[in-house]
Amino acid sequence: MPRRHLIVGGGTAAVNAIRTIREEETEKSEITLVTAERPYSRMVLPYYLDRSIAEGHVFTATAPGLAQWDVKAHVGRRASRLDVKANVCTLDDGTTIEYDDCLVATGSSAVRAPVPGADGRNVHSFWTLDEARGLIASLSPGAQVVMVGAGFISFTILNSILSHGVALTVVELAPHILPRMIDATAAGLVEKWLTDHGVTIRTDARLTAIEDAKGKKRLRFARGADLTADVVIMATGIKANVEWLQGSGITVKQGIVVDDHLRSSVPNVYAAGDVAEGRDLISGNGAVHAIETTAQEHGRVVGANMAGRDVRYRGSLIINIVEVCHLDVASFGAWDDTKAAAITGLRPERPAYRKLLWSGDRLTGAIILGPSSDIWTTNDVGMLKGLVQSGVSLAPFRAHLERNPFDIKPAYVAAKTTAVLLPETVLGRPSKAPGETPVAV
Amino acid sequence: MTKVLVLHPERCTGCLRCELACSYMQTGTYHPAKSVIKVSPFEGHTSYAPYTCTQCAEGWCMTACPVGAITINVAGAKDVIDDRCVGCKLCTIACPYGTVFYDTDTRKAYKCNLCGGDPACAHACPTAAITYEERATEDWLGDFARERTAHALALEAA
Numbered sequence: 001m002p003r004r005h006l007i008v009g010g011g012t013a014a015v016n017a018i019r020t021i022r023e024e025e026t027e028k029s030e031i032t033l034v035t036a037e038r039p040y041s042r043m044v045l046p047y048y049l050d051r052s053i054a055e056g057h058v059f060t061a062t063a064p065g066l067a068q069w070d071v072k073a074h075v076g077r078r079a080s081r082l083d084v085k086a087n088v089c090t091l092d093d094g095t096t097i098e099y100d101d102c103l104v105a106t107g108s109s110a111v112r113a114p115v116p117g118a119d120g121r122n123v124h125s126f127w128t129l130d131e132a133r134g135l136i137a138s139l140s141p142g143a144q145v146v147m148v149g150a151g152f153i154s155f156t157i158l159n160s161i162l163s164h165g166v167a168l169t170v171v172e173l174a175p176h177i178l179p180r181m182i183d184a185t186a187a188g189l190v191e192k193w194l195t196d197h198g199v200t201i202r203t204d205a206r207l208t209a210i211e212d213a214k215g216k217k218r219l220r221f222a223r224g225a226d227l228t229a230d231v232v233i234m235a236t237g238i239k240a241n242v243e244w245l246q247g248s249g250i251t252v253k254q255g256i257v258v259d260d261h262l263r264s265s266v267p268n269v270y271a272a273g274d275v276a277e278g279r280d281l282i283s284g285n286g287a288v289h290a291i292e293t294t295a296q297e298h299g300r301v302v303g304a305n306m307a308g309r310d311v312r313y314r315g316s317l318i319i320n321i322v323e324v325c326h327l328d329v330a331s332f333g334a335w336d337d338t339k340a341a342a343i344t345g346l347r348p349e350r351p352a353y354r355k356l357l358w359s360g361d362r363l364t365g366a367i368i369l370g371p372s373s374d375i376w377t378t379n380d381v382g383m384l385k386g387l388v389q390s391g392v393s394l395a396p397f398r399a400h401l402e403r404n405p406f407d408i409k410p411a412y413v414a415a416k417t418t419a420v421l422l423p424e425t426v427l428g429r430p431s432k433a434p435g436e437t438p439v440a441v
Numbered sequence: 442m443t444k445v446l447v448l449h450p451e452r453c454t455g456c457l458r459c460e461l462a463c464s465y466m467q468t469g470t471y472h473p474a475k476s477v478i479k480v481s482p483f484e485g486h487t488s489y490a491p492y493t494c495t496q497c498a499e500g501w502c503m504t505a506c507p508v509g510a511i512t513i514n515v516a517g518a519k520d521v522i523d524d525r526c527v528g529c530k531l532c533t534i535a536c537p538y539g540t541v542f543y544d545t546d547t548r549k550a551y552k553c554n555l556c557g558g559d560p561a562c563a564h565a566c567p568t569a570a571i572t573y574e575e576r577a578t579e580d581w582l583g584d585f586a587r588e589r590t591a592h593a594l595a596l597e598a599a
Contacts, residue, residue: 012507043507047527052548057508057527293505293535300504321534326545330534372545377474379492379539386537396594403597409481412539413492414590416583421537422497430498434509 003029005306006089006097007071008079009105009241010035011042012292013273013299015060017103020303022069023432029307032097033066033073034089037129043292045132050160058129079106082248084266101268103302104256106241108274108290112234113148117210122217123232126157138231141165146219146229148207150177154235155322155329161233162199162325169200169227171219176203181320181331185344186369189351190329197325202227238290240275253277255288260312262302270306272298281315282333282364282388289316297426304427311427317389321381328368328375333357333388335365345405350374354405356384361395363387383412390420443517444573446478446553446560448491448581452570455480455489462565466556468544477542477553478562478571483589490585491562491571494519494540494553495578502552505535510550516558521550 005021007014010033018031039061047053066073074091081090082102089097110125112118124135139145143166147154150172161168170177176187191201206222210232219227240255250264251257256271258264258278264271273295280287294316304311321330334340340357347353350370357365366384368375375381387394387408394401397411425431460476468475478493500519503511510525511532521532528548533541541552553560555573563573 041507043529043531044527047529053527057525060508292507292531296504319534321530323530328530332534372543376533376543376545379479381534382536382539382541384539385534386539389537396591400594400597409492409539410483410586410590413481413490413582414586416580416587418495418538419580419583422495422578422580425499426504431500431504433503433511433513434506435512 002027004098004100005029005031006099006102007031007033007105008089008102009107009273009275010037010039010061010075011105011107011273012060012295013105013107013302014103015039016296016299017105017272017303017306018061018069018071019434020300020427021307024304024307024309024427026308028070031069031071032099033071033075034077034079034091034097035073035075036078038075040129041292042127045126045129046157046160049126049132049136049157050163051136078244080244082245082250082269084249084269087268101270101306103306104245104250104264104269104271104275105273105295105299106244106275108238108240110234111237111239113207113236115207115209117212118234120210120212120217122230123210123234125234126153127238135231135233139164139166143167143230144216144228145169145231145233146171146217146227147233147235148219149235149237150174150179150201150203151235151237152178152181152320152322153238154233155324157233157235158199158322158324166231169202169229170194171202171205171207171221171227173206174203177201178329180336181322182329182367182369183336183355185346186329186353186355186367189348189353189369190324190327193327193351194324199325238274240288242275253286257286261305261310262298262313263305270302272302279313279315281317284315289318291318291320293317293319300426309427313426317385319385323372326372327351328370328372328381330369330381330384331365331367332385333363333365335367337365340364343402343405352406356401356405358398361393361398362391363394378409380408383408383417386417386421387412387415390417392417392420442575442577444555444558444575445496445578446493446555446563447572447574447576448493449570449572450488450490450582450585452568453480453489453491454568454570455482456567458565458567459491459562459571462561466561467551475542475544477540477551483586484593488589490582492540492582493562495538496553496555497538497578501535501537502532502541502550505531507531514554514557516555518553518555520554521552523547523549526550
């Protein structure tokens with residue numbers, strides 16, 4: 001009898017796992033997919049929101065694509081219970097599916113600030129395709145938009161919102177914007193840049209209620225004046241979709257705790273992506289990294305292991321990049337480690353900012369900020385990622401970088417970072433191009 | 442075996458013809474800032490070396506792309522499919538070599554695609570510091586850079 005793989009969830013981790021199973025397996029297995037939504041890429045929703053791509057562009061696995069991979073798909077269904085002793089998953093319509101191994105990749109959901117009126121009319125989240133559709137329909141030129149939360153999600157859609165010709169105000173609870181992506185110095189530069197580009201920023205602002213007022217929304221705060229808006233966007237965080245596993249016996253902390261093969265506490269149940277609490281490459285500790293690259297790597301490693309290979313995962317690296325009004329901001333790894341030695345460089349007139357964080361002679365984190373026109377004429381964004389990822393010793397260059405943290409390239413090249421990175425692959429073999437997945441027969 | 446760009450830093454004079462040729466092939470304009478091969482100075486601008494994509498086995502850019510917009514072309518190079526690319530820049534930070542770029546005019550990612558198998562930079566180089574050969578890719582600049590930077594660092598420290 002062929003091995004039966006069950007994939008629960010249809011996002012990036014799930015699609016990567018399915019493709020990798022078909023790439024790696026020596027005997028054809030049965031793959032069953034349970035997904036509440038048609039598989040699409042969340043990462044590209046901002047480009048659907050700014051109307052530079054059509055809705056059809058967001059889908060990562062269409063019905064014919066799934067048929068070509070010979071996946072039995074339950075689209076529009078949610079898993080409601082997992083019996084890990086009987087190896088049976090029950091869906092919301094009562095269907096039961098038996099499996100030999102199972103991947104839980106149920107992703108995450110947007111969380112709204114817990115205030116009265118948070119679920120009212122013209123208050124939107126932006127995390128799923130349905131939410132994106134709802135927001136697009138509500139935006140019209142000249143509208144007043146208030147975005148609650150100045151985190152990564154908020155900033156990935158900031159340009160898209162402005163592209164609708166609206167007046168935008170961003171309010172943030174923390175003392176500075178992007179509190180989980182950059183430090184206060186970088187945030188100060190971004191705030192000034194955005195203010196110069198006509199965006200209103202209000203930090204240290206605790207929302208207390210959203211009320212209806214003469215066809216508009218009125219936002220009230222613990223301190224300071226009310227705000228009026230036509231549309232409110234709640235970008236106030238996400239949470240892992242793990243409620244359905246309550247009572248299953250699977251260990252869940254921030255997310256589903258997984259080992260170095262991405263197995264949960266139940267060995268034939270894997271977890272990947274936003275829902276998994278796996279190894280952080282830099283600290284070695286468990287962490288939920290709700291970012292695209294972690295979902296991709298998790299999904300590929302699980303797919304290979306489900307297909308019978310023995311692939312150990314080194315851990316995932318936090319990498320984030322956003323562009324707002326042609327200012328690029330990126331951070332890597334342990335950029336926020338307050339105990340690490342840090343080297344910074346600041347040129348406020350460009351503006352340009354660098355922060356390098358060290359553990360001994362090795363980079364453990366970095367922040368880079370600058371106008372797009374500056375940033376994309378250098379190799380520095382990727383090289384900083386490579387230095388953090390490889391952990392090469394920069395001993396001879398540390399003093400030089402202290403004097404000039406903008407001069408990354410000579411240190412990167414002379415540290416032979418390329419030689420360290422070239423043998424490195426996630427699956428222990430060269431990657432295949434998308435669309436070149438052989439379907440085992 | 443596929444061909445790769447072999448970089449010979451000791452032959453590079455820093456003339457930047459590779460950048461002109463590359464930018465013309467990649468963007469249709471003589472615009473070195475948009476070249477995907479970049480010449481860097483070493484040792485206080487007394488020596489130079491070109492630097493570009495190694496076409497690494499992992500293809501961090503390709504596996505990071507959320508919409509499958511990076512593929513492997515006939516020359517074996519990781520290549521951006523413009524119509525699929527949405528400009529999200531994930532490939533540019535996933536690449537640990539710093540060899541995927543973003544075009545601020547087209548709002549797309551772009552990188553070395555070996556010009557489909559006939560790389561313009563290798564043609565343009567007057568000193569054969571860039572050659573196109575059937576070899577395994579490797580770290581072409583590490584030893585050169587280590588030697589050339591050691592002297593400059595010693596001066597700085599003095």
